Amino acid sequence: MKRDSSEGLTAAHQGPFFSASSGRLESSAVAGGYARATIGVDHSFVAPRPGQFVLLRLREGPALPRAFSVLAAEAGRLEFLLKLDGALREALGRAAMGTEVVVRGPYGTPYETRIGRDCRYVLAGGGSGIAPLLHFAAAYPELTEDVAFGVRERGVRDLLPGVDIAVEEEGGETADDRLRKRWKHGLGILACGPEPMLRGIAQRYAAEPDTYVSLETRIGCGFGACQGCSVETRSGMQRVCREGPLFACSEVPWLR
Amino acid sequence: MAALTVRALGLEFRNPVVLASGPAGFGLELAAAFDLSRIGALTTKTVTLEPRRGNPQPRLVDAPCGVLNSIGLQNPGCDAFEVDLLPQIRAFPTRRIVSIAGRSPEEVAALASRLAGEQGVDVLEVNLSCPNVHGETVADNPETVRAFVRGARSASTRPILAKLPGEGKYLDLVEAALSAGADGVALINALRGMRIHTETGLPLLDRQVGGLCGPAIFPIALHRVFEARKAFPETVIVGTGGVSDLRGALEMLFAGADLIGFGFAVMADPTRVFRLAQELDEWLTKRGIADVDQLRGASHRGGIHVR
Numbered sequence: 001m002k003r004d005s006s007e008g009l010t011a012a013h014q015g016p017f018f019s020a021s022s023g024r025l026e027s028s029a030v031a032g033g034y035a036r037a038t039i040g041v042d043h044s045f046v047a048p049r050p051g052q053f054v055l056l057r058l059r060e061g062p063a064l065p066r067a068f069s070v071l072a073a074e075a076g077r078l079e080f081l082l083k084l085d086g087a088l089r090e091a092l093g094r095a096a097m098g099t100e101v102v103v104r105g106p107y108g109t110p111y112e113t114r115i116g117r118d119c120r121y122v123l124a125g126g127g128s129g130i131a132p133l134l135h136f137a138a139a140y141p142e143l144t145e146d147v148a149f150g151v152r153e154r155g156v157r158d159l160l161p162g163v164d165i166a167v168e169e170e171g172g173e174t175a176d177d178r179l180r181k182r183w184k185h186g187l188g189i190l191a192c193g194p195e196p197m198l199r200g201i202a203q204r205y206a207a208e209p210d211t212y213v214s215l216e217t218r219i220g221c222g223f224g225a226c227q228g229c230s231v232e233t234r235s236g237m238q239r240v241c242r243e244g245p246l247f248a249c250s251e252v253p254w255l256r
Numbered sequence: 257m258a259a260l261t262v263r264a265l266g267l268e269f270r271n272p273v274v275l276a277s278g279p280a281g282f283g284l285e286l287a288a289a290f291d292l293s294r295i296g297a298l299t300t301k302t303v304t305l306e307p308r309r310g311n312p313q314p315r316l317v318d319a320p321c322g323v324l325n326s327i328g329l330q331n332p333g334c335d336a337f338e339v340d341l342l343p344q345i346r347a348f349p350t351r352r353i354v355s356i357a358g359r360s361p362e363e364v365a366a367l368a369s370r371l372a373g374e375q376g377v378d379v380l381e382v383n384l385s386c387p388n389v390h391g392e393t394v395a396d397n398p399e400t401v402r403a404f405v406r407g408a409r410s411a412s413t414r415p416i417l418a419k420l421p422g423e424g425k426y427l428d429l430v431e432a433a434l435s436a437g438a439d440g441v442a443l444i445n446a447l448r449g450m451r452i453h454t455e456t457g458l459p460l461l462d463r464q465v466g467g468l469c470g471p472a473i474f475p476i477a478l479h480r481v482f483e484a485r486k487a488f489p490e491t492v493i494v495g496t497g498g499v500s501d502l503r504g505a506l507e508m509l510f511a512g513a514d515l516i517g518f519g520f521a522v523m524a525d526p527t528r529v530f531r532l533a534q535e536l537d538e539w540l541t542k543r544g545i546a547d548v549d550q551l552r553g554a555s556h557r558g559g560i561h562v563r
Contacts, residue, residue, distance in 0.1 A: 018289045018290070018526065018527055020527055057524075062318050063323065063470045063524060064318065064470065064520070064523060064524055065524060104525075217315070218314055218317065218318070219316075220315075220316050220323075220523045221281075221522065221523040221526070223285045223286075224281070224285045225279060225280055225281030225283075226278065226279040226281060226327070226522075226523050227301075227310060227315070228327060228523070229315070229316075230310065230330060232309070232312070236309075237310065237330060242285075
């Protein structure tokens with residue numbers, strides 16, 4: 001569904017939201033080392049735009065909430081694709097339905113406000129980096145030329161039926177391989193995934209005018225104050241949680 | 257309604273809730289979302305003479321019941337602070353504690369002197385305990401503390417707090433800070449800790465060491481504040497370290513803190529910090545305690561029910 005509410009955008013740029021909610025885990029399916037989980041939140045919780053993230057915390061989990069981009073968002077409901085490799089993510093994947101999840105956000109600058117609007121994009125996603133790109137594709141079909149998604153294990157396909165994903169253990173093909181085949185001059189790239197994948201993309205496409213990478217660092221406060229997520233850019237230190245998470249590839253030369 | 261006002265450092269603080277230096281940044285983001293008149297004071301991120309880029313990623317590494325941080329005093333430097341930030345900070349409807357750090361007593365004096373004429377700087381906090389910058393500011397010995405505090409004292413008539421580590425002979429450091437002219441101490445800074453990647457065997461942080469903060473250090477911070485209050489009954493203490501809720505705040509007051517610093521909690525759950533004064537008020541009112549002053553140091557004199 002395409003939404004063009006400029007209200008959400010304006011508000012996101014006026015200041016951080018402190019909309020918080022005691023969410024409840026509504027559904028969770030686990031396959032291939034990932035979980036697809038839905039968390040019910042208050043209807044007043046501001047729905048994240050593609051590329052924005054929320055902070056999640058379980059009562060029994062790590063003390064500092066963790067940042068997650070969303071796979072889909074609508075009033076009262078957030079959906080996530082979680083890689084089950086951290087304390088919180090594993091706990092979320094195993095949690096019983098109805099488990100309370102503390103949700104805060106959304107934070108970060110929506111992808112659409114960081115990118116040029118005069119080209120279409122190949123969305124390159126690896127692992128849970130696929131989630132915000134699917135969110136983007138659903139909201140902006142007119143900006144989406146193609147996808148280049150990849151995961152290691154085939155189980156993930158069961159969690160995302162109908163999504164075109166390369167599975168490394170099947171044919172050895174990666175998101176990166178697909179990007180090489182599907183990108184051509186005149187198209188932009190939106191990439192989100194593990195750092196080695198982003199490095200590979202940066203090495204090949206950084207000089208192209210519309211290559212963007214969605215960076216991941218451990219987010220602290222989420223609202224731009226603590227500098228825990230700051231990275232070096234050509235315009236000085238920038239916050240992944242505020243100016244980011246999306247950066248023009250040319251802005252982060254250290255990634256190459 | 258109980259009285260929450262704290263009189264300390266020659267100033268009135270609306271309540272004992274202080275945002276500690278670091279996680280709150282310079283308060284601009286929080287000011288856009290919260291009413292700063294609901295807290296007693298905001299402590300700025302540490303300002304240095306020159307701009308600092310801080311440390312490379314990763315800057316935050318999870319730890320049981322907390323996080324290791326390695327920000328490395330990223331800040332825009334004193335010039336930009338005075339021009340771009342202070343005019344906004346000056347307008348905040350709360351007390352403003354400006355944290356400063358230098359590589360030498362002379363640098364601290366220069367900063368204190370620069371800020372001496374600025375309106376809107378209620379208190380200077382000399383950061384003597386940042387674990388995250390190379391070769392400086394973890395003041396392990398009383399001589400260093402004395403020299404740095406003297407630097408600030410020589411250049412400013414403002415109230416001065418010394419932010420001290422909670423490690424080593426911390427009471428000697430408190431003594432040194434006070435004898436050099438500090439009006440009080442903020443105890444404790446993050447504790448030095450580390451984590452190692454189990455796949456590579458390499459430290460997770462670039463500088464190996466980071467500052468452990470969060471609930472993990474609360475009992476340690478509480479003990480340091482308790483000991484400092486016992487040894488220095490009259491000095492001003494900002495009790496900081498892993499306080500995240502009303503219960504922690506109460507314990508800090510009982511141990512002897514005049515003001516309570518919230519650092520990690522601002523990162524984890526800012527809404528809660530901004531609700532804390534109200535929770536404290538309700539707690540006092542429910543028990544018929546008229547003034548928050550009655551709690552301060554109660555552990556040292558037989559608890560709250562014995563006067």
